[in-house]
Each structure stands twice: as C-alpha cells, then as structure tokens.
Amino acid sequence: MKLFSSRVNNKLFYKRISNAVQGEISDTKPHVPVMLKEVIQYLKPEHNQTILDMTFGAGGHSRKLLESATNIKLLALDRDPFAYEYAVNLSKEYPDQVIPLLGKFSDLPDLLRKNGISKNSIDGIIMDCGCSSMQFDTSDRGFAISKNGPLDMRMDANRCQNSLTASDVLARATEGDIYKILKFYGEEKQAKKIARALIEARYLFKKLTTTEELADLVDSCFTSNYRLDKLQRPSHNATKTFQALRIFVNNELNEINYGLILAHYYLKLGGRLVTLTFHSLEDTIVKRHMLGNLIENIVANPLPLKYTSHISTAEGMMKEIMEKNWKMLHKHVLLPTDEEIEDNPRSRSVKFRAAVKIK
Numbered sequence: 411m412k413l414f415s416s417r418v419n420n421k422l423f424y425k426r427i428s429n430a431v432q433g434e435i436s437d438t439k440p441h442v443p444v445m446l447k448e449v450i451q452y453l454k455p456e457h458n459q460t461i462l463d464m465t466f467g468a469g470g471h472s473r474k475l476l477e478s479a480t481n482i483k484l485l486a487l488d489r490d491p492f493a494y495e496y497a498v499n500l501s502k503e504y505p506d507q508v509i510p511l512l513g514k515f516s517d518l519p520d521l522l523r524k525n526g527i528s529k530n531s532i533d534g535i536i537m538d539c540g541c542s543s544m545q546f547d548t549s550d551r552g553f554a555i556s557k558n559g560p561l562d563m564r565m566d567a568n569r570c571q572n573s574l575t576a577s578d579v580l581a582r583a584t585e586g587d588i589y590k591i592l593k594f595y596g597e598e599k600q601a602k603k604i605a606r607a608l609i610e611a612r613y614l615f616k617k618l619t620t621t622e623e624l625a626d627l628v629d630s631c632f633t634s635n636y637r638l639d640k641l642q643r644p645s646h647n648a649t650k651t652f653q654a655l656r657i658f659v660n661n662e663l664n665e666i667n668y669g670l671i672l673a674h675y676y677l678k679l680g681g682r683l684v685t686l687t688f689h690s691l692e693d694t695i696v697k698r699h700m701l702g703n704l705i706e707n708i709v710a711n712p713l714p715l716k717y718t719s720h721i722s723t724a725e726g727m728m729k730e731i732m733e734k735n736w737k738m739l740h741k742h743v744l745l746p747t748d749e750e751i752e753d754n755p756r757s758r759s760v761k762f763r764a765a766v767k768i769k
C-alpha cells in the first residue's frame with residue numbers, strides 16, 4: 411500500500427489524466443445532450459403527443475423534442491432541484507406544453523396522478539441514465555474526483571431530509587457492507603483492500619468529508635498511479651469507488667429497474683421508449699426489460715443469466731417470445747459516432763436502446 415501522503419506529490423499528474431479522460435470543463439456549463447439525433451429519430455415525436463422525459467437534466471433532449479413537432483405535451487421529471495429549475499424555466503418558454511415534475515422515478519405514480527396522467531396514455535418516454543454534467547462539474551455536489559468538494563453525491567441535494575451523503579455512508583457502513591457496495595456497484599477488484607483502508611481511516615480522521623480525501627485514500631491502496639479501463643484508457647484509481655458510492659447513495663439501479671416497469675405501465679400500446687446508459691450495470695437492467703429476459707424477483711444487481719438454472723424448452727421459448735412486452739427498434743445496440751465522442755467526450759461510453767411497447 412502506498413503511503414497516503416505520497417499521492418499528493420503526483421496530484422497534478424492524476425488530475426491531468428482525470429481531466430483528459432472525463433473531458434472536464436472548468437466552469438459549470440449545461441449538459442450536452444447525448445445522441446440527440448437518434449433520440450428524435452427513434453422517439454419520432456408527432457403533433458399533440460405526450461412525451462415523458464424521465465431524466466430532464468438541462469433539458470437538451472426535451473427542448474429538441476418540443477422543436478421537432480407541434481404542440482407536444484412534455485412531462486419533465488428530475489430528482490435534482492437544480493435540474494427542476496431548468497424545467498421550470500423551459501415551462502415559461504412553453505407555458506401550455508411543459509409540466510415540470512420534481513422527484514424520482516419511483517415518485518412518478520404520485521406525480522403523474524396529480525397531473526391527470528393514467529396508465530397507457532403516454533406516447534414516448536426517454537430515460538437518459540446517470541449524472542448530468544452540472545452534477546459532475548459542480549464541486550459542491552461531491553460527484554467528481556477531480557473537483558474537491560464535500561463528499562455528498564446526492565442527486566436530490568438537500569431536498570429530502572435525512573438522506574445519507576456518501577460521507578455518511580462511509581462513516582456508518584460496516585467493512586462488509588462497504589466491500590459489497592464497491593464490489594457490486596463499482597465492480598472494483600480491490601474492493602476488499604479499499605474497504606479495509608476506509609475502516610482504518612475512521613480511526614485517523616473520524617469521518618471522510620471531502621472528495622479529495624476519499625480519492626487520495628483510495629489511490630493509496632493501489633501501486634500504479636492510474637488504472638486502465640476496458641478500452642485501455644487511463645482513469646483515476648478511485649473512479650470505480652466513486653461510481654459505486656454514487657449508485658448506492660442514490661439507489662440508482664433499483665430506481666432504473668422500477669422506472670422501466672413504470673415506463674411500460676404508462677406508455678400506450680405502440681408507444682416508444684428510448685434509453686441511454688453509461689455503464690454495464692445500467693445497461694444490463696435495460697436489456698433484461700427490453701429483451702423480456704427478466705428473472706423472477708428481479709433485484710437491482712441480479713446474477714448474470716449464465717449463472718441461473720434457466721432451461722428453455724421449445725414450448726417455453728415460444729411462450730417467452732409471445733409474452734415479450736417490448737419489440738426492439740434496432741438490431742444491435744447503438745453507439746455514438748466518433749465525431750460525437752470527439753465533440754463530447756462524456757458520450758463515449760453511452761449505449762442507446764429503443765423499443766416499442768407491444769403488450
């Protein structure tokens with residue numbers, strides 16, 4: 411294990427790598443919508459339709475949807491109060507068309523009921539998973555490794571009383587629980603070592619309170635200065651730890667799973683769903699829903715199918731096909747073009763899927 415303080419000497423180097431990899435920008439600019447052309451192409455907005463943007467962010471996708479057809483009714487949901495402010499502003503530009511909704515996917519039944527939206531009544535839904543650039547780029551939100559700030563990571567910010575920050579989680583969870591969070595939500599190979607270091611840090615610091623303290627501590631568990639991702643691109647040693655904590659703090663995978671069930675519930679027959687996911691844990695959940703590959707009692711992070719004792723008979727297979735809720739609108743997963751990745755490095759890991767509700 412490296413000495414905790416030794417990392418400080420190399421901090422500039424790490425930050426340069428991290429900045430280059432993350433395509434960080436120095437000030438907080440609005441989020442650049444990803445695969446915008448494809449979103450419009452597959453959602454195919456039409457005059458008078460009702461569209462739900464489940465992840466409004468800075469409203470890039472929503473705005474384009476409103477511009478693509480006349481008199482679209484747009485339900486703009488986000489759990490982040492700052493994103494909600496963007497939605498309120500857009501609703502002033504489109505007073506009779508945009509309905510801003512503040513809450514999580516799991517709050518949708520309540521929010522939609524209050525706005526008179528019932529089952530089978532929405533024409534198109536977009537779910538653009540993960541964090542927005544504004545969340546990553548605002549140091550106070552505590553999402554970014556490269557920007558020192560309070561170790562927070564709550565998408566809801568201070569909106570929900572008693573919600574736990576990443577700092578609270580690390581101060582209270584057992585070593586075993588921290589290990590599981592890092593292993594399952596970060597797919598971190600060094601989960602055990604990092605969990606141990608985090609527990610030991612409690613005796614030294616009592617509570618980790620900044621993103622820099624966490625990044626430095628995690629980094630001290632590695633011998634190499636940076637890690638390589640699946641495509642051999644360099645990234646900060648704490649990348650997976652930050653991802654895991656963020657997912658846990660926001661209950662992201664359960665939200666996506668429930669969000670997809672709700673998307674199916676509220677879409678009309680023939681309604682379209684578009685999803686953008688940014689890592690394999692998110693994409694696996696979307697794939698399971700769209701391909702009708704759900705296993706019983708699905709949880710957020712189920713075992714890969716190869717580990718389940720699922721034996722398909724010809725009859726069983728037919729039944730499964732007949733029972734599918736969705737028909738995919740393309741054969742293979744869609745990815746951004748090289749040009750888009752160059753213009754917007756954050757789009758590089760996106761996976762785009764679109765499906766139509768058939769049952």
Ligand SMILES: C[S@@+](CC[C@H](N)C(=O)[O-])C[C@H]1O[C@@H](n2cnc3c(N)ncnc32)[C@H](O)[C@@H]1O
Pocket residue numbers: 441442443444464465466467468469470471472487488489490493513514515516538539540541542543565665666
């Ligand atoms: C990638 S950004 C969306 C960017 C947006 N499409 C745009 O064009 O600006 C994801 C947004 O979804 C929100 N979000 C993530 N999970 C959510 C959930 N379970 N419920 C509601 N909003 C969520 C985040 O707060 C964030 O603002």
